[in-house]
Amino acid sequence: MSLAHRILPCLDTDGTRVVKGVHFEGLRDAGDPVELAARYNAEGADELVVLDIAAARDNRPTFLETIRHVAEQLSIPLTAGGGIRSLEDARCVVRAGADKVTVNTAAVERPELITQLSNEFGTQAVVLAIDAKREDQFWQVRVRGGRAATSWDALAWARRGVDLGAGEILLTSVDRDGTQSGFDLALTAAISRSVSVPVIASGGAKLPQHFLEVFTAGAADAALAASIFHDQVQSIRELKSFLQSNGVAVRLPC
Amino acid sequence: MVTLIDYGAGNVTSVARALRRLGAEVRLTSNPEDVSSASSLVLPGVGHCAALLGFLDTHSLRRPLLDAIARGTPFLGICLGFQALYQRSDEAPEIPGLGLLPGQVHLLSRNVKLPHMGWNQIRLARSCPLLDGISPESYFYFAHSYAPPADGVETAAICKHGHEFTAVLECQRIFGVQFHPEKSGAAGATLLANFLRLAA
Numbered sequence: 001m002s003l004a005h006r007i008l009p010c011l012d013t014d015g016t017r018v019v020k021g022v023h024f025e026g027l028r029d030a031g032d033p034v035e036l037a038a039r040y041n042a043e044g045a046d047e048l049v050v051l052d053i054a055a056a057r058d059n060r061p062t063f064l065e066t067i068r069h070v071a072e073q074l075s076i077p078l079t080a081g082g083g084i085r086s087l088e089d090a091r092c093v094v095r096a097g098a099d100k101v102t103v104n105t106a107a108v109e110r111p112e113l114i115t116q117l118s119n120e121f122g123t124q125a126v127v128l129a130i131d132a133k134r135e136d137q138f139w140q141v142r143v144r145g146g147r148a149a150t151s152w153d154a155l156a157w158a159r160r161g162v163d164l165g166a167g168e169i170l171l172t173s174v175d176r177d178g179t180q181s182g183f184d185l186a187l188t189a190a191i192s193r194s195v196s197v198p199v200i201a202s203g204g205a206k207l208p209q210h211f212l213e214v215f216t217a218g219a220a221d222a223a224l225a226a227s228i229f230h231d232q233v234q235s236i237r238e239l240k241s242f243l244q245s246n247g248v249a250v251r252l253p254c
Numbered sequence: 255m256v257t258l259i260d261y262g263a264g265n266v267t268s269v270a271r272a273l274r275r276l277g278a279e280v281r282l283t284s285n286p287e288d289v290s291s292a293s294s295l296v297l298p299g300v301g302h303c304a305a306l307l308g309f310l311d312t313h314s315l316r317r318p319l320l321d322a323i324a325r326g327t328p329f330l331g332i333c334l335g336f337q338a339l340y341q342r343s344d345e346a347p348e349i350p351g352l353g354l355l356p357g358q359v360h361l362l363s364r365n366v367k368l369p370h371m372g373w374n375q376i377r378l379a380r381s382c383p384l385l386d387g388i389s390p391e392s393y394f395y396f397a398h399s400y401a402p403p404a405d406g407v408e409t410a411a412i413c414k415h416g417h418e419f420t421a422v423l424e425c426q427r428i429f430g431v432q433f434h435p436e437k438s439g440a441a442g443a444t445l446l447a448n449f450l451r452l453a454a
Contacts (some may be wrong), residue, residue, distance in 0.1 A: 001414055004373040004393060041439075046373055075272065077395060077437045097267060099300075099437065122301030124369040144256040167369050186394040196364075198371050217445075221367065253371040253439065 002250040005215045005243065006046035007198060007236055008079075009229045011036055013050055016066055020178075020227045027053075028067040032231045033066050038073040040229065043236045044253035047077040049170075049224060051102070051143065054123070055083025063089070064096045071097025079127055079170075087116050094121060102128040102170055105143040108150055108157070111164055116171050119166025127200075128166035130154055132187055133142035133174040138188050146174040155194050162195045167200045170224065176204030183210055188218035206233065208242040215248050256278040256450070257292035259319075259335075261299070261309040263376065265436060269298040269332065272436035276378055276447050289318040294453035295327055298436075300397065303359070304346035306334050308328025311349075320352060328427045328453035336430030345400050354428065357403045363416025368399045370415040374433075382410035382424045384431075384448050387410075392441035394421070394433035399433055 011018045011033045018036060019027040024028070029179055037048055067080050081102030091103045101121070107114050107128060117126045131146045132139040132154035136184040141152035152162040158169050171182035172189050183201045192199040198221035201214045203226035214220045228234040240250040256273055260266050260282040270280045273296070281288065297319075298328055299306045310316045313319065323329050340351045343359035351359070362370055373393035378385070401419035404412050408437075411422035413432065421428040429449060435442035 001375045001377060003370070003415060006372050017340060070270070071268070075437065075439050077397070077434075095267075097271075099265065099268065119302070123399065124300065181450050196367060197369065222372065231300060242280060 002249045004046070004249050006200075007239060007250070008047045008222055008224040009036070009040045009045050009236070010049040010051065010202070010224050010226045012053045012064060012226055013063065013247045015056075015062040018230060019053065020230065030227065034069045036230060037070040040075050040236065041076055042210060044240060044251070045076060045236055046251060048074060048220070049079045049081075049102070049138070051080070052082035055216070057216050060092075062067070064092055067096040067098055068206050072080050081127070081129060081253040086113070089121060090117050090121070095126070095240065100125045100168070101125050102127040103125060106130065107161065108143050108152065111160065114161055114164040114166050114200055118167070123165055123167035126166050127168045127170050128158070128161040129170040130158060130161070130191075131172045131174050134184075139190075142174050145211070146172075146187060150206075155190060158191050158195050162197050166197065167196060168197055171199055171201055173203035177202070180206035182206070182221070183214040183218055183223065185213055185218040188214055188220050192219040193222070198222060208234070208239050211239060212243060212246050212248060215243065255281055256294050256296055256453070257281050257283060257288055258298065258395045259289065259315065260284050261306055265298050265300050265332070265434065267438045269296060272443065272446055273450070276443065276450060277448050284313050286314050286318040287367065289315055289322055292322060293331045295319070295322060296332065297329070297335030297338065297393065298332045301334065302345065303334055303337060303343045303400070303425055304349055306338055307346065307349045307351065309337070309401055320354070323354060326427050327428065328449070330449050331430040332436070333432060333434060335424050336409065337401060337402060339402060339428065339430055343400055355402070355406065355408065355423070357406060357427065359400050359402050361400055362419070364417040370396050370401075371397055372396065374413055374415065376411040376413045376421045378411050379409045382422060383452055384422060384424060384429050384445055385411065388441050388444050393438070394435070394441060395437040396433045398432060402430075426436055
């Protein structure tokens with residue numbers, strides 16, 4: 001009896017369609033979020049993440065509609081985010097069917113937002129998304145889809161976020177995102193070992209070996225990937241069988 | 255018809271959706287008369303226990319809920335809705351719980367990552383009709399930092415994260431689960447279907 005390491009497919013959407021790109025750029029269509037959600041729910045995904053990467057204000061009702069349709073398909077938890085700037089934004093996605101919300105740029109700009117969300121929905125519903133980029137001696141927190149630098153060291157920001165009420169960290173390596181060259185193990189391990197909450201590793205996944213490494217050397221509690229699942233490069237079922245045969249606790253669908 | 259107490263928590267719609275998928279008719283309410291007239295009751299809950307207990311008090315639901323359970327109305331508490339049955343919780347020690355079960359809800363060990371978030375297995379302490387047809391290997395989805403004690407005679411299944419706690423409870427017509435059956439895939443759906451059958 002032990003807590004399973006989680007596999008999380010992520011749907012990056014422009015509000016209505018799943019899109020994908022490298023280093024947050026060069027987006028192209030990757031499918032229908034509702035169809036993908038149903039597939040992942042059946043294939044043994046442990047949770048689903050849906051992000052509005054366009055996060056344009058006039059597009060908001062469409063994104064909420066997408067969350068509603070996705071939630072209808074699921075018997076697993078749903079995390080939603082992208083462009084959540086206020087308590088009211090978060091209420092809308094929770095009402096639409098999300099179990100957890102992720103905050104990123106707005107939390108860096110107004111850290112008290114994390115506490116407001118945690119007080120209203122509980123710690124377990126607040127996922128602090130951190131985009132981190134390697135600098136000489138540290139990992140720098142990036143915002144606005146990885147484009148804008150901040151003065152935060154990722155380790156310090158992760159700890160601060162947890163103190164403010166974040167119940168989970170969704171950690172994306174800006175350097176690895178879209179490269180399919182493996183997770184940033186040093187970054188993931190450094191963050192995971194310095195906070196008391198679960199850490200979801202993101203950015204760079206392709207091979208089953210990458211997931212095995214991030215759960216062992218990277219000390220991740222969960223791992224997220226997008227295009228390798230959308231394009232059926234990697235099946236969730238086979239990935240989990242591989243992990244189990246290598247001694248990693250996973251939930252195999254019965 | 256299942257009466258689902260709607261206190262505005264995030265998972266109320268998920269629980270309603272999961273029950274409707276199983277063919278149940280679901281009434282969402284925060285009205286004391288609806289609680290009194292219910293043929294079966296579900297109290298979902300996520301978040302802070304002070305919010306749930308505070309809601310029961312401000313909406314005058316505490317007494318009708320206790321009376322309904324005392325009359326033998328089948329009751330299922332989920333996560334925080336289960337923890338509310340105990341005398342008190344460390345999370346909000348100033349607010350008394352419903353007090354139907356002895357003991358106190360404690361913070362899980364600080365030696366493990368909290369919240370206890372994700373899929374875990376349970377170990378049967380005794381047979382329980384709520385778990386009929388569910389493989390002992392099954393995983394359930396947990397998302398909590400506080401948990402009820404593991405040593406009660408009503409404990410039907412135990413889970414461990416840091417220390418052991420009650421994951422499933424059965425006490426006459428009172429059922430409680432610390433995990434979220436509405437988010438626990440096929441195993442969770444089977445558990446909810448069992449409750450509907452037992453409550454019928």
